[in-house]
Amino acid sequence: MSDTEHEMATQSELDGPVVEPTESAVKLDGLRVGFVGKLGGVTKREAQQLIREHGGTPVDPSREEADWIVIGADELPLADPETLLTADMREAAATGSLEIISETQLWQRLGEMDGDSPAKRLYTPAMLADLLQVPLATIRQWCRRKLIVPTKTVHRLPYFDFQEVATARQLAAMLAAGASAAMIERRLAELSRYLPEVERPLAQLPIIVEGQRWLLREGELLVEPSGQRRIDFDAIEKGNLAELAEDEAAGETLKFEQLPPPHELDPLEMLDFATSLEELGRMEEAADWYRAAMAAGGPQPEVCFQLAELLYRLGDTSAARERYYMAIEMDEDFVEARANLGCVLAETGQLELAVAAFEGALAFHPDYPDVHYHMARALDDLERLEEAERHWREFLELAPESPWADEARDRLGIIET
Known part of the structure; x- marks a missing residue:
């Protein structure tokens, strides 16, 4: 464990391995693909290289027209589209001349979710802890509680892919705001009761934390775990998450004191x-x-x-x-x-x-x-x-x-x- 508790190459080498498209991969055939926001598991250069390998043309969507715009996994859920998508992009998407997809959808279409693609790059718990600047023990807690799920396990060693990295970033942000793993787990259980068909709400749903409430975004509406819909954004109560976490912890302590011998x-x-x-x-x-x-x-x-x-x-x-x-x-x-x-x-x-x-x-x-x-x-x-x-x-x-x-x-x- 290092102090953080874990704790010249050619250009082609730096670009990462060349991955042959799988039989199930979509042929881009000259489609112009642009990226916005921070990608979850690859660098932008690696992503552009993969687009070229599949017959597409990477473009800068802020200056050039695109057929697809890919939103980086680290930007989702997209609480405010205007932060990443210009008015022209949103108008083009509304008319059908532009398709906006997530990073995960792109890799699925290109058949890059299997094999040794950079999109399938895996992180060990220690790497993930260092990447997010959280204690290694915290990563293990999240894993035990199934807040993050290993992509594979080798000799008891869990590995996490870029999708789990994006989920872990959300957890780290909640942790920094004062939420405990137990509190997060309870809130997710509430959301699961509202949407039982969703197996992993944090990874699959656009969750917004507003003070003591967890809300789902459905278009212009915010939905509480009970199913109640809200549209008056200014009326959303802004509580103090840190105080809530302390209350939660106090409740847990009380339970411990009541534990049988x-x-x-x-x-x-x-x-x-x-x-x-x-x-x-x-x-x-x-x-x-x-x-x-x-x-x-x-x-x-x-x-x-x-x-x-x-x-x-x-x-x-x-x-x-x-x-x-x-x-x-x-x-x-x-x-x-x-x-x-x-x-x-x-x-x-x-x-x-x-x-x-x-x-x-x-x-x-x-x-x-x-x-x-x-x-x-x-x-x-x-x-x-x-x-x-x-x-x-x-x-x-x-x-x-x-x-x-x-x-x-x-x-x-x-x-x-």
Whole structure:
């Protein structure tokens, strides 16, 4: 874990890999495609390259006519169309001479949601935490509560695609406004009751947070979870989300005080309680409850890992190291436990042991970018520079848009143009 708690290339290389269109891909046949807003999973240059590969012509929609305008995933839901779309664009869309689509719709039409396309670039929890500047533990909480859903899991290591990155950005904004994960989950449950056919409201719906209310945008209307529609925007009450979060937390604390004695709880209930305590920042109590759950139900690799993460955050690196070891002993291909063990060993100056732990992780998951990154740093510290360089390059190949990629380029002397 680095301090943030994780914690010359040719132009064609910098543009990313060339992806052959799949059989199901739409042929653009000269269609002019423009992008507005921040893209969620690729750079604008990569997106323009993909348009060319599919036979289209990328254009600047602010200066040139376009057939399609793509709204970047990080801009959705689009609360105010005027912020991104000019009056001419909106008029053209109304007459049918221009089609406005989301970034996700574009990748689906081009058949880029499978394979190794940049649109399918994946982020590990540590990368996502660093990208959003939130604690790694927060990413894990969101994942446990299914607020974000891994695209795939390799040896217990979750990976998230650009759609989940966009969802996580929304969560991070709510978190910064004072909302807890539990509060967000409850609000989403309310919305789900109103729209039961929507499986993931935060990812699929244009949600607007107005003080203590969560509203859905339907054209010019705002809809409350109860189904009541509002049109008087000035009358929307602007509460203080931070105060609401404090009230929510106080309510949760009251529930904890009413909890039955430990001997009346089963191990799963103990784990739920431990997780809730951890989310409220009561970490020492949470650690005790994780231990109690394992004492009652037997140790499990996932629980050992959660406890190790918590102990690390408490500053008890020695105890965290032992719990990581225990998780690996119970599940030898638990690659994230191996990676985090290596990080703890490196942090405590045991670099040779750290390299061994990283080698173990790569033996099970050779394409784990985080491990190549941490391995490269450890090998640099050991002055095994040629070996380190190989891992820096491997890391860049696997995760060229990672928050840590600039560090790798600096180390390798790569100048991005």
